[in-house]
Amino acid sequence: MVLQVRGVVLPEREERSFWIDGDRLRAGTAPDADRVVDGGWLLPGLxxxxxxxxxxxxxxxxxxxxxxxxxxxxxxxGVLLVRTPGSAARIPDWVDEDPELPRVRSAGRWLATPGRFFPGFGREVSEADVVRAAVEEATASSGWCKVIGDWKHDEPALPLEILTALVEAVHSIGGRVAVHCQTTEGCHNAVLAGVDSLEHGMHLDPDLIDRMADQGTALVPTLGVFGAAADRARAAEPSARRDWLLTGWDGMPPNVRAAHEAGVTILAGTDSFPCGTVTSEIEWLVRAGLPAEAALGAASWSARSYLGLPGLVDGAPADLVAYDTDPTRDAAALAHPSRIILRGRVVR
Structure with a gap:
């Protein structure tokens, strides 16, 4: 049975029709097709x-x-593409072969130098070995690797010269580098090293935002998880760590807004459980000052483009989510997709 969809495509806001050829979209209509979406709003998968x-x-x-x-x-x-920037184990091959599961862009195992991560979680390597390990993880994954660039608020970050060498080595094999950073020094080193994505970016010096835009460093602020951490910190006893966390949180929404205005790619990421809650991160981005369409793009077409996939065009993967109303004007619609199509198959 050939499937047919029709609706207003975001972000172009053009009405288009597609038929589904295996796991690909084809522009136009097909005879005797089963019209599974007839009207409404169409988004590339979240x-x-x-x-x-x-x-x-x-x-x-x-x-x-x-x-x-x-x-x-x-x-x-409706989340049909995920990026896993670090994991306790490499994502197994069967995930990509399963038509029932979202597409995955993985970064292999977390790479942490001694004292900069949860003990025994991810892959612990020495500073002398982290460059080699990063190339190994990028090669064994979807081309990404993830490095813990800093950890505790009162301890030094991974040195700039090491992180710079790591980025150069991974880029030389066509890979990309994501870096966890939440201290001023960690963010500074990550940006100056030319990483591909800044994960969290708490305590990011706003003077570095233009450089991020110029070199193509994306920002994945995970506002929801840090906002929740700030709420817990307000109820805690006074301490240096509490002050550091609250001060860092206060600067995150303004930095996200400034980064968007400067042309930095903002990506929506949850970093929390349960899974399938990226719509809440879209709401956080709107609260930070992003226009509704830009916040939604950070969890749809902009993110897919950044990760190497097209939007809803001829020949694109047949991954889409349909809504009865415009989700950029009706935020509540995001929780109620009328149709979910993954790899050319109707999920819902």
Missing amino acids: VDAHTHPGTEDTETPFSDATLRRHLTEHRDA
């Missing part, structure tokens, strides 16, 4: 650009069953 399916805490081992459950939660919310 994207969570910072999620860690497969394990929910540092005490629980990574498992295939948990990975499948998490990816299914994403899919059922």
Whole structure:
């Protein structure tokens, strides 16, 4: 049975018709097709650009069953592409072969130098070995690697010269580098090293934003998880770490807004559980000052483009989400897709 869809495509706001050829979209109409979407609004599948399916805490081992459950939660919310910037284990090959699961762009295992991550979680390597390890993880994954660039607020970040050498080595094989950073020094080193994505970016010096835009460094602020952490910190006893967290949080929304205005690519990522909640991160981006369309793009067409996939055009992957009303004007619609199509198959 050939499937047919018609609707107003975002972000172009043009009415288009497509028929589905296997797992690809074809422009136009096909005779005797089953029209599964006839009107409404069509989006490229939603994207969570910072999620860690497969394990929910540092005490629980990574498992295939948990990975499948998490990816299914994403899919059922219309999240049809995920990027996993670091994991306790490499994402297994069967994920890409399963037509029921979202497409995955993985970064292999977290890379952490001693003292800069949860003990025993991810892959711990020495500063002398981290460049080689980054190339290994990028080669074994979807071309990405993820490095913990800093950790505790009162301890030094991964040195700039090491991070610079790491970025150069990964870029030389066509890979990309994501870096966890939440301290001033960590953000500074990541931007100056020319990383591809800044994960979190708390305590980012706003003077670095123009450089991020010029060199193409994306910002994945994960506002929801840091906003929740700030709420917990306000209820905690006074401490240096509490002050550091609250000060950093106060600067995050203004920095996200300034980064968007400067032309930095903003990506929506949740970094939290349950999976399938990227629509809440869209709301956080709007609260930070992004226009509704830009915030939605950060979790759809802009994110897909950044990760190497097209929007809804002839020949594109047949991954789309349909809504009865314009989700840029009716935010509540995002939680209620009328149709979800993944790899050319109707999921909902």
